[in-house]
Amino acid sequence: MIITEQAFLRSDGRKGIRNHLLVAYLVECAHHVAREIAYSYREAGVELIGFGGCYPNAYAAKMMRELCTHPNVGGVLLLSLGCESFKRTELGDAIAASGRPVETLVIQQSGGTRKTIEQGKVLVRQLLRQMADVPRAPLEMREFIVGTICGGSDATSGITANPGVGRAFDRLVREGGIGIFEETGELIGCEAIMAERAVTPELGAILETAVAKAAAYYTVLGHGSFATGNAEGGLTTQEEKSMGAYAKSGGSRISGLLKPGDVPPGGGLYLLDVVPDGEVRFGFPNINDNAGIAELIACGAHVILFTTGRGSVVGSAVSPVIKICANPETYRRLSEDMDVDAGKILEGRGTLDSVGTEIFDLSLSVARGEKSKSEALLHQEFVLTYKTFEPIGPACLPRF
Amino acid sequence: MCDSRLLRLDPLDNVLVAIKTVEAGDCVIIDGREITLRVRLTLGHKLAARDIRIGERILKYHMPIGSATRDIAAGEHVHLHNMKSDYIDTVAQLARHSLGRSP
Numbered sequence: 001m002i003i004t005e006q007a008f009l010r011s012d013g014r015k016g017i018r019n020h021l022l023v024a025y026l027v028e029c030a031h032h033v034a035r036e037i038a039y040s041y042r043e044a045g046v047e048l049i050g051f052g053g054c055y056p057n058a059y060a061a062k063m064m065r066e067l068c069t070h071p072n073v074g075g076v077l078l079l080s081l082g083c084e085s086f087k088r089t090e091l092g093d094a095i096a097a098s099g100r101p102v103e104t105l106v107i108q109q110s111g112g113t114r115k116t117i118e119q120g121k122v123l124v125r126q127l128l129r130q131m132a133d134v135p136r137a138p139l140e141m142r143e144f145i146v147g148t149i150c151g152g153s154d155a156t157s158g159i160t161a162n163p164g165v166g167r168a169f170d171r172l173v174r175e176g177g178i179g180i181f182e183e184t185g186e187l188i189g190c191e192a193i194m195a196e197r198a199v200t201p202e203l204g205a206i207l208e209t210a211v212a213k214a215a216a217y218y219t220v221l222g223h224g225s226f227a228t229g230n231a232e233g234g235l236t237t238q239e240e241k242s243m244g245a246y247a248k249s250g251g252s253r254i255s256g257l258l259k260p261g262d263v264p265p266g267g268g269l270y271l272l273d274v275v276p277d278g279e280v281r282f283g284f285p286n287i288n289d290n291a292g293i294a295e296l297i298a299c300g301a302h303v304i305l306f307t308t309g310r311g312s313v314v315g316s317a318v319s320p321v322i323k324i325c326a327n328p329e330t331y332r333r334l335s336e337d338m339d340v341d342a343g344k345i346l347e348g349r350g351t352l353d354s355v356g357t358e359i360f361d362l363s364l365s366v367a368r369g370e371k372s373k374s375e376a377l378l379h380q381e382f383v384l385t386y387k388t389f390e391p392i393g394p395a396c397l398p399r400f
Numbered sequence: 401m402c403d404s405r406l407l408r409l410d411p412l413d414n415v416l417v418a419i420k421t422v423e424a425g426d427c428v429i430i431d432g433r434e435i436t437l438r439v440r441l442t443l444g445h446k447l448a449a450r451d452i453r454i455g456e457r458i459l460k461y462h463m464p465i466g467s468a469t470r471d472i473a474a475g476e477h478v479h480l481h482n483m484k485s486d487y488i489d490t491v492a493q494l495a496r497h498s499l500g501r502s503p
Contacts (some may be wrong), residue, residue: 153443163409163461189487193463213455226493234418234444236478237485238493240465247409247461346419346443349406 001175007139009076011099015139016071017289017302017367018045019129020318021118023077024068025050026091028082033105033113034079036122042378045050047317048125049294049382059276059387062261064091066298069098074131074317076100077123079116082108101130123155139278139367143269145178146363147296147304148248148320150186153234154309154327158244161307161326161342166250167356168305168363169269172392173252180299181249182272182292184214185285189239190246194271197254201396207271208234208256214275214285221284223306243325245287246275248307257396259389266400272299290314290381303363303372313337320372322362339373402433403428406447415446415478417460425438434476446478458483 007015008142023046025034027040031050038048041068049067067093068076078093080088081178088104095102103123110116148165150157169179187194191211194203218225226238235241255268264270276283290311293304297319304319306312309326311334325331328343334342340359344350367370402478406416418441422428426437430449441447446460452472457464466485471477480490 159407159409159419159444166461189485190463192487201458224491228494231490231494232479234442234446234479235479236446237466237490238482238485239463239485239487240460243461243465251462312421345407393493 001141001145002138002165003141003364005138006136007074008071008370009280010071012069013392014071014200014300015137015143015371016073017139018072018320019074019134020133021046021075021077021124022068022073022167022317023048023079023124024064025079026086026088027081028052029054029081030079030086030107033107033116033120035049037077039077040121041124041128042380044128046128046146047380049317049384050079051086051384053386054084056226057386059260059389060384061087061091061104061305063294063298063384065094065320066261066263067094067294069100070074070130070297070300070318072302074100074134075127077120077127078102078104078184079120080104080106082106090246098213101127103127117193128216140174140358144172144296145264145302146172147179147180147272147293147299147301148290149182149183149289149296149304150245150248150307151314152310152312156343156346157249157309158200158247160352161324162247163247163311163352164243164340164342164345164355164359165303165305165307166360167352169248169250170252171356173267173269175248176267179249179252179268180258180272180296180298180301180356182266182274183245183270183274183286184210184271185218185271186193186245187211187242188234188240188255189237194246194254195240197252199253199255200395201255204256206393206396207254210257210271210273210275213277217275217280219284222282227270236355240250255398257339261363262392267312268398275392276320280386283285284383285387289381290316290383291385294382294384303366305359305363308356311337313379314381315372315374315377317382320366320375321379322366322372323360323374324359337373337377403430406430408449408459410489412462413459414449414452414456415458415460416449418445418447430474433474437475439477440461448474448478450474457486461497496502
Protein backbone atom coordinates (compact mmCIF):
# COMPACT_ATOMS: atom_id res chain seq x y z
CA MET A 1 0.00 0.00 0.00
CA ILE A 2 1.28 3.47 -0.90
CA ILE A 3 0.65 6.05 1.83
CA THR A 4 1.69 9.13 -0.16
CA GLU A 5 3.29 9.77 -3.54
CA GLN A 6 4.95 12.90 -2.17
CA ALA A 7 7.48 11.59 0.36
CA PHE A 8 10.95 13.19 0.42
CA LEU A 9 13.46 10.75 -1.09
CA ARG A 10 16.91 10.85 0.54
CA SER A 11 20.02 9.58 -1.22
CA ASP A 12 20.30 6.62 1.17
CA GLY A 13 16.88 5.48 -0.11
CA ARG A 14 14.97 6.34 3.07
CA LYS A 15 11.88 8.50 2.73
CA GLY A 16 10.63 11.32 4.91
CA ILE A 17 7.22 12.87 5.48
CA ARG A 18 8.68 16.29 6.37
CA ASN A 19 11.64 18.27 5.03
CA HIS A 20 13.04 20.01 8.11
CA LEU A 21 16.23 21.99 8.38
CA LEU A 22 17.84 21.27 11.74
CA VAL A 23 19.94 23.78 13.62
CA ALA A 24 21.93 21.59 16.01
CA TYR A 25 24.05 22.87 18.89
CA LEU A 26 26.86 20.58 20.02
CA VAL A 27 27.20 21.91 23.57
CA GLU A 28 24.99 24.07 25.82
CA CYS A 29 27.42 26.97 25.24
CA ALA A 30 26.20 27.16 21.61
CA HIS A 31 22.49 26.75 22.49
CA HIS A 32 21.58 30.44 22.62
CA VAL A 33 23.21 31.25 19.28
CA ALA A 34 21.56 28.22 17.66
CA ARG A 35 18.15 29.16 19.08
CA GLU A 36 18.44 32.76 17.86
CA ILE A 37 19.23 31.51 14.35
CA ALA A 38 16.47 28.89 14.26
CA TYR A 39 13.70 30.89 15.91
CA SER A 40 13.05 33.38 13.11
CA TYR A 41 12.68 30.54 10.58
CA ARG A 42 10.59 28.21 12.73
CA GLU A 43 7.51 28.66 10.54
CA ALA A 44 9.63 27.66 7.52
CA GLY A 45 10.31 24.24 9.06
CA VAL A 46 13.59 25.07 10.79
CA GLU A 47 13.92 23.17 14.07
CA LEU A 48 16.35 23.20 16.95
CA ILE A 49 17.98 20.14 18.51
CA GLY A 50 21.24 19.68 20.37
CA PHE A 51 23.31 18.02 23.04
CA GLY A 52 24.16 20.11 26.09
CA GLY A 53 27.04 18.06 27.50
CA CYS A 54 30.69 19.07 27.12
CA TYR A 55 32.08 15.58 27.87
CA PRO A 56 32.05 12.89 25.18
CA ASN A 57 29.34 10.20 25.08
CA ALA A 58 28.97 7.55 22.37
CA TYR A 59 25.19 7.31 22.85
CA ALA A 60 24.71 11.07 22.39
CA ALA A 61 26.94 11.03 19.29
CA LYS A 62 24.88 8.18 17.78
CA MET A 63 21.60 9.93 18.64
CA MET A 64 22.77 13.18 17.01
CA ARG A 65 23.96 11.32 13.91
CA GLU A 66 20.68 9.42 13.52
CA LEU A 67 18.57 12.53 14.11
CA CYS A 68 20.61 14.68 11.69
CA THR A 69 20.24 11.99 9.00
CA HIS A 70 16.60 11.17 9.83
CA PRO A 71 14.41 10.89 6.71
CA ASN A 72 12.32 13.88 7.90
CA VAL A 73 15.47 16.05 7.81
CA GLY A 74 16.67 17.73 4.59
CA GLY A 75 19.68 19.69 5.81
CA VAL A 76 21.61 20.65 8.93
CA LEU A 77 23.43 23.65 10.36
CA LEU A 78 25.80 22.61 13.17
CA LEU A 79 26.63 25.11 15.92
CA SER A 80 29.82 24.53 17.87
CA LEU A 81 31.41 26.71 20.53
CA GLY A 82 34.80 25.34 19.53
CA CYS A 83 36.36 23.69 22.58
CA GLU A 84 33.65 21.10 23.44
CA SER A 85 34.51 17.43 23.01
CA PHE A 86 31.71 16.64 20.52
CA LYS A 87 33.33 15.47 17.26
CA ARG A 88 31.74 18.05 14.96
CA THR A 89 33.75 17.11 11.87
CA GLU A 90 32.76 13.44 12.23
CA LEU A 91 29.08 14.42 12.52
CA GLY A 92 29.34 16.91 9.63
CA ASP A 93 30.99 14.24 7.44
CA ALA A 94 28.28 11.69 8.27
CA ILE A 95 25.57 14.19 7.31
CA ALA A 96 27.37 15.11 4.06
CA ALA A 97 27.85 11.41 3.25
CA SER A 98 24.07 10.96 3.60
CA GLY A 99 23.66 13.40 0.70
CA ARG A 100 22.29 16.26 2.80
CA PRO A 101 23.57 19.83 2.66
CA VAL A 102 25.37 20.67 5.92
CA GLU A 103 27.21 23.71 7.25
CA THR A 104 29.12 24.20 10.49
CA LEU A 105 29.70 27.40 12.44
CA VAL A 106 32.25 27.57 15.26
CA ILE A 107 31.45 30.52 17.51
CA GLN A 108 35.04 30.94 18.73
CA GLN A 109 36.13 31.32 15.11
CA SER A 110 33.17 33.32 13.78
CA GLY A 111 33.51 36.47 15.86
CA GLY A 112 31.21 35.65 18.77
CA THR A 113 27.47 35.73 19.38
CA ARG A 114 26.19 38.50 17.10
CA LYS A 115 28.35 37.70 14.09
CA THR A 116 27.65 33.97 14.32
CA ILE A 117 23.90 34.59 14.46
CA GLU A 118 24.19 36.80 11.35
CA GLN A 119 26.22 34.20 9.46
CA GLY A 120 23.88 31.45 10.66
CA LYS A 121 20.83 33.21 9.25
CA VAL A 122 22.55 33.59 5.88
CA LEU A 123 23.40 29.86 5.93
CA VAL A 124 19.82 28.92 6.90
CA ARG A 125 18.44 30.77 3.86
CA GLN A 126 21.07 29.12 1.63
CA LEU A 127 20.38 25.63 3.04
CA LEU A 128 16.61 26.08 2.67
CA ARG A 129 17.13 26.91 -1.03
CA GLN A 130 19.33 23.81 -1.48
CA MET A 131 16.72 21.61 0.21
CA ALA A 132 13.78 22.92 -1.80
CA ASP A 133 14.18 20.56 -4.76
CA VAL A 134 14.44 17.22 -2.93
CA PRO A 135 13.06 14.49 -5.21
CA ARG A 136 9.67 13.05 -4.26
CA ALA A 137 8.80 9.36 -4.23
CA PRO A 138 5.99 7.11 -2.98
CA LEU A 139 6.16 6.10 0.68
CA GLU A 140 5.04 2.51 1.08
CA MET A 141 3.51 1.02 4.21
CA ARG A 142 6.54 -1.26 4.69
CA GLU A 143 8.74 1.87 5.03
CA PHE A 144 6.44 3.70 7.46
CA ILE A 145 7.68 3.78 11.07
CA VAL A 146 5.41 4.74 13.98
CA GLY A 147 6.57 5.05 17.59
CA THR A 148 4.36 5.11 20.67
CA ILE A 149 4.81 6.44 24.19
CA CYS A 150 2.58 7.38 27.12
CA GLY A 151 2.89 10.33 29.51
CA GLY A 152 0.75 11.95 32.16
CA SER A 153 -1.18 8.70 32.59
CA ASP A 154 -4.28 8.30 34.78
CA ALA A 155 -6.84 5.56 35.46
CA THR A 156 -8.34 6.02 31.98
CA SER A 157 -5.05 5.58 30.05
CA GLY A 158 -4.99 1.79 30.29
CA ILE A 159 -8.61 1.33 29.24
CA THR A 160 -9.04 3.78 26.35
CA ALA A 161 -6.03 5.45 24.70
CA ASN A 162 -3.46 2.70 25.23
CA PRO A 163 -5.56 -0.22 23.93
CA GLY A 164 -6.80 2.16 21.19
CA VAL A 165 -3.19 2.62 20.05
CA GLY A 166 -2.80 -1.16 20.37
CA ARG A 167 -5.61 -1.59 17.81
CA ALA A 168 -3.92 0.95 15.50
CA PHE A 169 -0.58 -0.87 15.91
CA ASP A 170 -2.21 -4.21 15.06
CA ARG A 171 -3.53 -2.68 11.84
CA LEU A 172 -0.17 -1.06 11.06
CA VAL A 173 1.75 -4.31 11.50
CA ARG A 174 -0.90 -6.35 9.64
CA GLU A 175 -0.55 -4.03 6.65
CA GLY A 176 3.25 -4.37 6.66
CA GLY A 177 4.27 -1.21 8.53
CA ILE A 178 6.70 -0.81 11.43
CA GLY A 179 5.68 -0.12 15.03
CA ILE A 180 7.99 0.65 17.96
CA PHE A 181 6.95 0.67 21.64
CA GLU A 182 9.23 1.42 24.55
CA GLU A 183 9.89 1.96 28.27
CA THR A 184 10.88 -1.46 29.59
CA GLY A 185 10.51 -0.02 33.12
CA GLU A 186 6.74 0.10 32.59
CA LEU A 187 6.67 -3.52 31.39
CA ILE A 188 7.77 -5.10 34.69
CA GLY A 189 5.54 -8.13 35.22
CA CYS A 190 4.74 -8.49 31.51
CA GLU A 191 8.07 -10.01 30.52
CA ALA A 192 6.98 -13.65 30.42
CA ILE A 193 3.82 -12.78 28.48
CA MET A 194 5.82 -10.54 26.16
CA ALA A 195 8.47 -13.23 25.59
CA GLU A 196 5.72 -15.58 24.32
CA ARG A 197 4.98 -13.05 21.58
CA ALA A 198 8.58 -12.99 20.30
CA VAL A 199 9.15 -14.44 16.83
CA THR A 200 12.02 -16.62 18.10
CA PRO A 201 12.81 -18.16 21.54
CA GLU A 202 16.17 -16.33 21.47
CA LEU A 203 14.40 -13.00 21.09
CA GLY A 204 11.96 -13.98 23.87
CA ALA A 205 14.91 -14.49 26.24
CA ILE A 206 16.35 -11.12 25.15
CA LEU A 207 13.05 -9.35 25.89
CA GLU A 208 12.89 -10.93 29.38
CA THR A 209 16.48 -9.88 30.08
CA ALA A 210 15.72 -6.30 28.99
CA VAL A 211 12.82 -6.04 31.46
CA ALA A 212 14.89 -7.65 34.24
CA LYS A 213 17.57 -5.02 33.59
CA ALA A 214 14.95 -2.26 33.87
CA ALA A 215 13.60 -3.73 37.14
CA ALA A 216 17.10 -3.80 38.64
CA TYR A 217 17.86 -0.28 37.40
CA TYR A 218 14.69 1.23 38.84
CA THR A 219 15.18 -0.61 42.13
CA VAL A 220 18.56 1.11 42.56
CA LEU A 221 16.90 4.44 41.80
CA GLY A 222 14.20 3.74 44.43
CA HIS A 223 11.42 4.06 41.92
CA GLY A 224 8.11 2.65 43.24
CA SER A 225 6.22 0.16 41.13
CA PHE A 226 2.83 -0.61 42.66
CA ALA A 227 1.24 1.78 45.15
CA THR A 228 -1.97 2.07 47.17
CA GLY A 229 -3.33 4.56 44.64
CA ASN A 230 -3.08 1.93 41.93
CA ALA A 231 -5.15 -0.52 43.99
CA GLU A 232 -7.72 2.20 44.74
CA GLY A 233 -7.96 2.84 41.02
CA GLY A 234 -8.96 -0.79 40.49
CA LEU A 235 -5.59 -2.30 39.59
CA THR A 236 -4.88 -5.53 41.44
CA THR A 237 -1.45 -6.74 40.33
CA GLN A 238 1.90 -5.47 39.05
CA GLU A 239 1.37 -7.25 35.74
CA GLU A 240 -2.07 -5.63 35.37
CA LYS A 241 -0.61 -2.16 35.95
CA SER A 242 2.15 -2.76 33.40
CA MET A 243 -0.39 -4.25 31.01
CA GLY A 244 -2.07 -0.83 30.83
CA ALA A 245 1.05 0.63 29.22
CA TYR A 246 1.87 -2.61 27.39
CA ALA A 247 -1.57 -2.48 25.71
CA LYS A 248 -0.14 0.17 23.33
CA SER A 249 1.81 -2.62 21.61
CA GLY A 250 -1.37 -4.46 20.53
CA GLY A 251 -1.33 -8.19 19.92
CA SER A 252 1.13 -8.73 17.04
CA ARG A 253 4.17 -10.95 17.27
CA ILE A 254 7.28 -9.05 18.39
CA SER A 255 9.92 -9.02 15.65
CA GLY A 256 12.87 -7.47 17.40
CA LEU A 257 14.52 -5.42 20.11
CA LEU A 258 16.16 -2.07 19.37
CA LYS A 259 18.32 0.31 21.35
CA PRO A 260 18.18 4.07 20.77
CA GLY A 261 19.32 4.94 17.24
CA ASP A 262 18.88 1.42 15.80
CA VAL A 263 16.65 1.56 12.71
CA PRO A 264 14.35 -1.48 12.23
CA PRO A 265 15.36 -3.51 9.16
CA GLY A 266 11.78 -4.20 7.99
CA GLY A 267 8.10 -4.49 8.85
CA GLY A 268 6.90 -5.69 12.24
CA LEU A 269 6.64 -4.73 15.89
CA TYR A 270 9.76 -3.79 17.87
CA LEU A 271 10.51 -3.08 21.53
CA LEU A 272 12.89 -0.17 22.16
CA ASP A 273 15.10 -0.86 25.18
CA VAL A 274 15.65 2.59 26.72
CA VAL A 275 17.38 1.48 29.94
CA PRO A 276 21.19 1.85 29.84
CA ASP A 277 23.48 -1.16 30.08
CA GLY A 278 25.97 -1.69 32.88
CA GLU A 279 25.95 -0.15 36.34
CA VAL A 280 23.52 2.68 37.15
CA ARG A 281 25.07 5.96 35.96
CA PHE A 282 23.76 9.38 34.95
CA GLY A 283 20.44 9.01 36.82
CA PHE A 284 17.00 8.16 35.44
CA PRO A 285 17.03 6.43 32.05
CA ASN A 286 14.68 9.00 30.55
CA ILE A 287 14.26 12.20 32.52
CA ASN A 288 10.97 13.10 30.82
CA ASP A 289 8.67 12.09 27.97
CA ASN A 290 10.64 14.00 25.33
CA ALA A 291 13.80 12.00 26.08
CA GLY A 292 11.87 8.87 25.07
CA ILE A 293 10.29 10.57 22.06
CA ALA A 294 13.73 11.63 20.78
CA GLU A 295 14.91 8.00 21.05
CA LEU A 296 11.91 6.67 19.11
CA ILE A 297 12.61 9.28 16.42
CA ALA A 298 16.31 8.34 16.35
CA CYS A 299 15.09 4.80 15.48
CA GLY A 300 13.52 6.31 12.38
CA ALA A 301 9.95 6.97 13.59
CA HIS A 302 8.14 9.24 11.13
CA VAL A 303 5.26 9.85 13.53
CA ILE A 304 4.79 9.46 17.31
CA LEU A 305 1.52 8.36 18.94
CA PHE A 306 1.49 9.88 22.44
CA THR A 307 -1.24 8.75 24.85
CA THR A 308 -2.12 10.90 27.85
CA GLY A 309 -4.79 10.91 30.52
CA ARG A 310 -3.94 14.00 32.53
CA GLY A 311 -3.01 15.96 29.43
CA SER A 312 0.51 16.49 28.12
CA VAL A 313 0.89 19.24 25.50
CA VAL A 314 4.39 18.44 24.16
CA GLY A 315 5.41 17.87 20.58
CA SER A 316 8.89 17.21 19.21
CA ALA A 317 11.52 18.35 16.80
CA VAL A 318 11.99 16.20 13.66
CA SER A 319 8.77 14.09 13.69
CA PRO A 320 5.15 15.07 14.38
CA VAL A 321 3.55 13.96 17.65
CA ILE A 322 -0.12 12.89 17.63
CA LYS A 323 -1.88 13.23 21.01
CA ILE A 324 -4.38 10.56 21.98
CA CYS A 325 -6.33 11.71 25.01
CA ALA A 326 -7.59 8.93 27.29
CA ASN A 327 -9.77 11.02 29.58
CA PRO A 328 -12.86 12.78 28.19
CA GLU A 329 -12.70 15.54 30.87
CA THR A 330 -9.10 16.30 29.94
CA TYR A 331 -10.05 16.33 26.28
CA ARG A 332 -12.71 18.97 26.88
CA ARG A 333 -10.22 21.15 28.80
CA LEU A 334 -7.33 20.75 26.33
CA SER A 335 -9.04 20.03 23.02
CA GLU A 336 -6.80 22.48 21.13
CA ASP A 337 -3.82 20.28 22.02
CA MET A 338 -5.43 16.85 21.55
CA ASP A 339 -5.72 15.07 18.20
CA VAL A 340 -7.86 12.09 19.20
CA ASP A 341 -10.59 11.91 21.87
CA ALA A 342 -10.13 8.27 22.94
CA GLY A 343 -12.04 8.97 26.17
CA LYS A 344 -15.25 8.96 24.11
CA ILE A 345 -15.22 5.19 24.75
CA LEU A 346 -16.13 5.94 28.38
CA GLU A 347 -19.13 7.99 27.27
CA GLY A 348 -20.48 5.51 24.75
CA ARG A 349 -19.50 7.70 21.79
CA GLY A 350 -17.03 5.20 20.37
CA THR A 351 -15.45 1.78 20.75
CA LEU A 352 -11.86 0.61 21.02
CA ASP A 353 -12.10 -0.51 17.39
CA SER A 354 -13.45 2.82 16.13
CA VAL A 355 -10.82 4.76 18.11
CA GLY A 356 -8.10 2.42 16.79
CA THR A 357 -9.22 3.11 13.23
CA GLU A 358 -9.30 6.86 13.92
CA ILE A 359 -5.71 6.76 15.26
CA PHE A 360 -4.48 4.67 12.32
CA ASP A 361 -6.18 6.92 9.74
CA LEU A 362 -4.86 10.08 11.39
CA SER A 363 -1.28 8.79 11.39
CA LEU A 364 -1.61 8.26 7.61
CA SER A 365 -3.07 11.77 7.14
CA VAL A 366 -0.16 13.24 9.11
CA ALA A 367 2.22 11.24 6.89
CA ARG A 368 0.49 12.85 3.91
CA GLY A 369 1.21 16.32 5.29
CA GLU A 370 -1.65 17.16 7.66
CA LYS A 371 -0.23 18.88 10.74
CA SER A 372 -0.80 17.35 14.15
CA LYS A 373 -2.07 19.73 16.86
CA SER A 374 1.30 20.06 18.60
CA GLU A 375 3.04 20.52 15.25
CA ALA A 376 0.66 23.31 14.19
CA LEU A 377 1.27 25.00 17.56
CA LEU A 378 5.03 24.88 16.74
CA HIS A 379 5.91 22.60 19.65
CA GLN A 380 9.39 21.23 19.07
CA GLU A 381 10.61 20.07 22.47
CA PHE A 382 13.87 18.20 22.46
CA VAL A 383 16.13 16.74 25.16
CA LEU A 384 19.20 14.52 25.02
CA THR A 385 21.23 13.39 28.03
CA TYR A 386 24.03 10.95 28.85
CA LYS A 387 23.59 7.16 28.60
CA THR A 388 25.68 4.04 28.01
CA PHE A 389 24.64 1.13 25.81
CA GLU A 390 26.17 -2.08 24.54
CA PRO A 391 25.32 -2.71 20.87
CA ILE A 392 22.46 -5.14 20.15
CA GLY A 393 23.34 -8.70 19.10
CA PRO A 394 22.25 -10.47 15.89
CA ALA A 395 19.39 -12.37 17.64
CA CYS A 396 17.71 -9.01 18.40
CA LEU A 397 16.68 -8.41 14.79
CA PRO A 398 14.65 -10.44 12.31
CA ARG A 399 16.20 -11.51 9.01
CA PHE A 400 14.56 -10.32 5.81
CA MET B 401 -23.74 -7.41 24.78
CA CYS B 402 -22.93 -5.89 28.09
CA ASP B 403 -23.96 -2.89 30.13
CA SER B 404 -22.79 0.51 28.81
CA ARG B 405 -21.15 1.18 32.20
CA LEU B 406 -18.85 -1.81 31.64
CA LEU B 407 -16.11 -2.22 29.06
CA ARG B 408 -14.95 -5.52 27.60
CA LEU B 409 -11.37 -4.82 26.50
CA ASP B 410 -11.10 -8.07 24.54
CA PRO B 411 -13.78 -10.59 23.52
CA LEU B 412 -11.92 -13.41 25.33
CA ASP B 413 -11.56 -11.56 28.65
CA ASN B 414 -13.19 -13.06 31.74
CA VAL B 415 -13.36 -9.65 33.45
CA LEU B 416 -15.07 -6.39 32.48
CA VAL B 417 -13.91 -2.93 33.52
CA ALA B 418 -16.23 -0.31 35.05
CA ILE B 419 -16.07 2.89 33.01
CA LYS B 420 -18.63 4.68 35.19
CA THR B 421 -19.58 4.27 38.83
CA VAL B 422 -22.00 1.39 39.39
CA GLU B 423 -23.73 1.52 42.80
CA ALA B 424 -24.21 -1.48 45.09
CA GLY B 425 -27.69 -2.86 44.38
CA ASP B 426 -27.62 -1.69 40.75
CA CYS B 427 -28.49 -4.21 38.08
CA VAL B 428 -26.05 -4.77 35.24
CA ILE B 429 -26.54 -6.87 32.15
CA ILE B 430 -23.72 -9.19 31.19
CA ASP B 431 -24.20 -11.33 28.09
CA GLY B 432 -27.96 -11.01 28.48
CA ARG B 433 -27.88 -12.03 32.14
CA GLU B 434 -29.15 -9.57 34.73
CA ILE B 435 -26.91 -9.42 37.79
CA THR B 436 -27.33 -7.32 40.96
CA LEU B 437 -24.07 -5.83 42.20
CA ARG B 438 -23.19 -6.39 45.84
CA VAL B 439 -20.55 -3.63 46.07
CA ARG B 440 -20.05 -0.20 44.55
CA LEU B 441 -17.61 -0.17 41.61
CA THR B 442 -15.78 2.94 40.44
CA LEU B 443 -13.89 3.66 37.20
CA GLY B 444 -11.16 1.12 36.55
CA HIS B 445 -12.44 -1.65 38.85
CA LYS B 446 -13.07 -5.13 37.48
CA LEU B 447 -16.00 -7.48 37.63
CA ALA B 448 -16.24 -11.12 36.57
CA ALA B 449 -17.75 -11.52 33.10
CA ARG B 450 -18.58 -15.16 33.84
CA ASP B 451 -18.05 -17.71 36.60
CA ILE B 452 -14.32 -18.12 37.23
CA ARG B 453 -12.90 -21.21 38.98
CA ILE B 454 -10.22 -21.06 41.67
CA GLY B 455 -6.75 -21.12 40.05
CA GLU B 456 -8.05 -19.90 36.69
CA ARG B 457 -6.11 -17.10 35.03
CA ILE B 458 -7.76 -13.68 35.01
CA LEU B 459 -7.69 -12.30 31.46
CA LYS B 460 -7.79 -8.57 30.70
CA TYR B 461 -6.69 -7.28 27.28
CA HIS B 462 -6.64 -11.03 26.51
CA MET B 463 -3.55 -11.08 28.76
CA PRO B 464 -3.15 -12.91 32.09
CA ILE B 465 -3.04 -10.39 34.94
CA GLY B 466 -3.04 -12.96 37.76
CA SER B 467 -5.19 -15.86 38.92
CA ALA B 468 -8.29 -16.47 41.02
CA THR B 469 -7.69 -17.40 44.68
CA ARG B 470 -11.28 -18.66 45.10
CA ASP B 471 -14.27 -19.39 42.90
CA ILE B 472 -15.67 -16.11 41.60
CA ALA B 473 -19.29 -15.80 40.44
CA ALA B 474 -20.24 -13.79 37.35
CA GLY B 475 -20.80 -10.15 38.31
CA GLU B 476 -18.60 -10.29 41.41
CA HIS B 477 -15.99 -7.59 42.04
CA VAL B 478 -12.54 -8.97 41.12
CA HIS B 479 -9.75 -7.49 43.21
CA LEU B 480 -7.23 -8.25 45.97
CA HIS B 481 -9.73 -10.39 47.94
CA ASN B 482 -10.24 -13.03 45.23
CA MET B 483 -7.28 -12.87 42.86
CA LYS B 484 -3.51 -12.69 43.13
CA SER B 485 -0.51 -11.79 41.05
CA ASP B 486 1.35 -14.62 39.35
CA TYR B 487 4.39 -12.36 39.32
CA ILE B 488 4.88 -10.72 42.70
CA ASP B 489 2.78 -10.64 45.90
CA THR B 490 0.76 -7.42 45.64
CA VAL B 491 -0.05 -7.26 49.34
CA ALA B 492 3.63 -7.55 50.28
CA GLN B 493 4.41 -4.97 47.62
CA LEU B 494 1.86 -2.55 49.05
CA ALA B 495 3.13 -3.14 52.60
CA ARG B 496 6.69 -2.44 51.49
CA HIS B 497 5.54 0.67 49.69
CA SER B 498 3.68 2.05 52.72
CA LEU B 499 6.63 1.21 55.02
CA GLY B 500 8.92 3.15 52.68
CA ARG B 501 6.61 6.13 52.94
CA SER B 502 6.05 6.23 56.70
CA PRO B 503 8.33 8.60 58.62
